[in-house]
């Protein structure tokens with residue numbers, strides 16, 4: 001099988017495709033024939049050797065990516081809830097960008113893909129969907145709330161704004177003006193980020209909660225507008241002004257992924273895909289992602305040859 005991997009930390013140029021034997025699932029594991037693997041910023045934060053790698057004890061040589069969708073094609077001893085042929089999506093930590101991967105079903109979330117949800121979109125729900133779901137849940141959003149989503153057009157933001165709207169909240173989302181029409185279509189009040197954001201938020205009547213996906217500006221604006229610390233989450237810069245990230249409980253992740261998949265399968269949740277590439281172009285897709293202005297998700301199609 002083909003496997004995207006790197007032997008040293010570095011930019012996308014360190015990524016290479018190697019041929020390896022298919023991995024075999026051990027006890028408690030299943031093997032997935034990967035059809036789609038979505039990209040996340042944490043992938044490049046790991047392969048470039050930032051704290052995202054060192055804090056997890058990750059050292060090359062190692063694989064790339066986390067989010068997979070495909071079909072179970074081998075089942076290890078003791079796994080009874082999944083069978084060969086089941087469509088699944090979930091986490092394969094540092095081993096997503098390869099034709100086959102092995103997942104430990106006790107420690108990594110892997111759930112069934114419902115009919116009506118294709119593999120490309122299913123793969124987009126794993127890290128971004130779980131994070132959007134957990135952030136909106138932690139903020140306990142509902143009718144009468146107005147939430148600021150700073151960085152509303154990215155992989156997490158575009159799902160967070162929709163989940164917040166589904167819970168009845170008013171959403172103010174920041175994005176580059178070229179993305180405003182897409183946010184307005186979700187019922188979002190779209191404003192530019194950057195200089196003057198606080199004045200724009202005041203002009204809209206302020207906010208009760210903040211989901212910060214980009215840096216710290218949304219949290220600083222929330223503080224200026226009197227939003228309590230417990231009604232803010234910050235996923236890009238953890239701990240700014242004491243504001244926490246999102247919880248990563250595995251049981252909750254499985255339930256969240258199943259709920260997100262059902263919403264996406266029936267069309268309630270839009271999962272915008274910015275681009276699909278073959279494995280040989282994954283390094284270029286990471287370069288684009290590292291530019292920081294992708295709307296929705298970039299995905300590697302492992303079936304494209």
Ligand SMILES: NC(=O)c1ccc[n+]([C@@H]2O[C@H](COP(=O)([O-])OP(=O)(O)OC[C@H]3O[C@@H](n4cnc5c(N)ncnc54)[C@H](OP(=O)(O)O)[C@@H]3O)[C@@H](O)[C@H]2O)c1
Nearest residue numbers: 041042131151153154155156175176193214235236293294
């Ligand atoms: N569990 C976790 O803690 C967790 C999980 C997922 C992600 N994250 C982190 O959260 C961040 C966002 O992830 P993602 O997947 O959504 O990234 P992404 O898909 O790359 O989206 C980035 C978005 O940031 C927006 N942006 C760029 N400059 C901005 C600015 N100055 N102010 C506000 N928004 C700006 C861009 O919007 P425009 O195109 O409109 O400019 C773009 O859509 C990353 O740092 C990622 O590592 C953490």
